[in-house]
Amino acid sequence: MRYRLASPSPEHAQEISSLEALLYPPPLRGADSWRLDLERPYSNYCALWEGERLIACASSWNLLQELEVTQVLVHPRYQGQGWGKFIFAKLLESGIQGGVERATLEVRRDNEPALKVYRRFGFTQVGIRPKYYQGRYDALLMVCEDLQDPAYRQNLEHFLEEYAERISK
Numbered sequence: 001m002r003y004r005l006a007s008p009s010p011e012h013a014q015e016i017s018s019l020e021a022l023l024y025p026p027p028l029r030g031a032d033s034w035r036l037d038l039e040r041p042y043s044n045y046c047a048l049w050e051g052e053r054l055i056a057c058a059s060s061w062n063l064l065q066e067l068e069v070t071q072v073l074v075h076p077r078y079q080g081q082g083w084g085k086f087i088f089a090k091l092l093e094s095g096i097q098g099g100v101e102r103a104t105l106e107v108r109r110d111n112e113p114a115l116k117v118y119r120r121f122g123f124t125q126v127g128i129r130p131k132y133y134q135g136r137y138d139a140l141l142m143v144c145e146d147l148q149d150p151a152y153r154q155n156l157e158h159f160l161e162e163y164a165e166r167i168s169k
């Protein structure tokens with residue numbers, strides 16, 4: 001198998017930071033900040049690797065019954081191939097298995113690829129934070145309340161089945 005799914009550990013903070021730096025120059029956070037986050041007991045990470053290269057990573061804070069998405073990153077060379085949807089679906093799946101019922105996130109209003117990913121998995125807009133990013137760009141607040149709904153879970157599993165042949169664990 002070419003691709004491998006494996007949760008990162010704090011030792012992988014530099015890889016995540018490097019991926020983030022490719023997507024957000026200058027980087028939003030350094031490796032130390034990622035390491036701290038990886039060590040939090042309520043942090044949850046899903047990551048996809050090609051060999052030793054990190055190609056996609058999604059993270060959340062899972063507290064009580066709520067999953068707060070903290071980041072979704074896909075390596076620029078691998079974007080537009082479905083990996084964003086895949087890694088996001090894996091993040092939701094692991095939250096669901098851990099018992100979360102609802103998920104929240106914020107996203108820049110003009111981030112069309114991210115919005116497509118989030119809408120695909122049932123997130124709807126519930127609010128706006130005007131000029132939230134860099135004092136210029138609005139943030140949309142989005143929520144999905146259906147995570148433990150049997151139909152939602154089935155839909156997610158069907159989606160992930162399509163990827164089974166592409167991934168090894």
Ligand SMILES: CC(C)(COP(=O)(O)OP(=O)(O)OC[C@H]1O[C@@H](n2cnc3c(N)ncnc32)[C@H](O)[C@@H]1OP(=O)(O)O)[C@@H](O)C(=O)NCCC(=O)NCCS
Pocket residue numbers: 023071072073074075078079080081082083084085086106107108111112113114116117120
């Ligand atoms: C957002 C991101 C994770 C999406 O990853 P991806 O692997 O490209 O996503 P996918 O290939 O699974 O799907 C993206 C969808 O957006 C569409 N898309 C891709 N580029 C697009 C663009 N420039 N404009 C509009 N739609 C676009 C794709 O066609 C696809 O739509 P579909 O499901 O209807 O086919 C990735 O672009 C990324 O890492 N961006 C930088 C970091 C970021 O913004 N993270 C989210 C923070 S909230």
